[in-house]
Amino acid sequence: xxxxxxMDAPARAQLDVGKLYEEMGPFLLRVIDRLCGPGGHVxxxxxxxxxxxxxxRAAFDPERAAPRTxxxxxxxxxxxxxxxxxxxxxxxxxxFLLEQSGEAPSRPDRELEARQRxxxxxxxxQKISFKQREVFTLYELEGLEGKDIAAMLKxxxxxxxxxxxxxxxxxxxxxxxRIGKGESV
Numbered sequence: 001x002x003x004x005x006x007m008d009a010p011a012r013a014q015l016d017v018g019k020l021y022e023e024m025g026p027f028l029l030r031v032i033d034r035l036c037g038p039g040g041h042v043x044x045x046x047x048x049x050x051x052x053x054x055x056x057r058a059a060f061d062p063e064r065a066a067p068r069t070x071x072x073x074x075x076x077x078x079x080x081x082x083x084x085x086x087x088x089x090x091x092x093x094x095x096f097l098l099e100q101s102g103e104a105p106s107r108p109d110r111e112l113e114a115r116q117r118x119x120x121x122x123x124x125x126q127k128i129s130f131k132q133r134e135v136f137t138l139y140e141l142e143g144l145e146g147k148d149i150a151a152m153l154k155x156x157x158x159x160x161x162x163x164x165x166x167x168x169x170x171x172x173x174x175x176x177x178r179i180g181k182g183e184s185v
Contacts, residue, residue, distance in 0.1 A: 015060060020067055021050055027068070027142065028075050034137040035079040036086075037126055045082060049075040069152045076134060076153075083130065124174045132167035139164055 033042045052074050138144045150157040
């Protein structure tokens with residue numbers, strides 16, 4: 001389905017959501033997957049990103065932001081909301097299971113050892129703060145330049161490099177601690 005969005009202001013160009021989806025969909029899908037972790041929710045969040053974009057099309061101003069930056073901002077906000085909700089749901093489930101079983105929850109290190117090696121990097125990424133993880137994902141995994149990331153996140157380029165530095169250190173520390181426990185990459 002191709003939707004053509006037209007802006008009210010004559011200075012604003014027409015925004016073709018179908019074309020944006022074709023161009024930006026794969027990028028946003030990868031970013032959402034890396035920010036929120038793999039699962040069925042990734043497709044839902046991608047779809048919701050474009051639904052929100054359609055609803056807020058009048059707010060898009062090509063002079064203030066590129067379509068990629070604008071769509072990323074929408075996706076990142078949806079990812080933050082999803083992570084908060086998922087965290088609350090997980091805590092609720094854990095409390096419920098604890099009350100039902102009367103036992104203490106299993107140790108996280110034992111749970112991690114049982115997971116497949118292919119999930120290790122994703123798990124470590126999820127341990128990094130959201131702001132650091134998004135910069136790490138965009139730079140290290142998506143190969144974007146610092147100035148592009150700064151524009152997308154609407155932060156100074158120096159902040160990008162600071163967050164990236166801390167994310168790299170945290171990622172390395174977490175990976176080394178996991179590898180030291182016998183897990184492999």
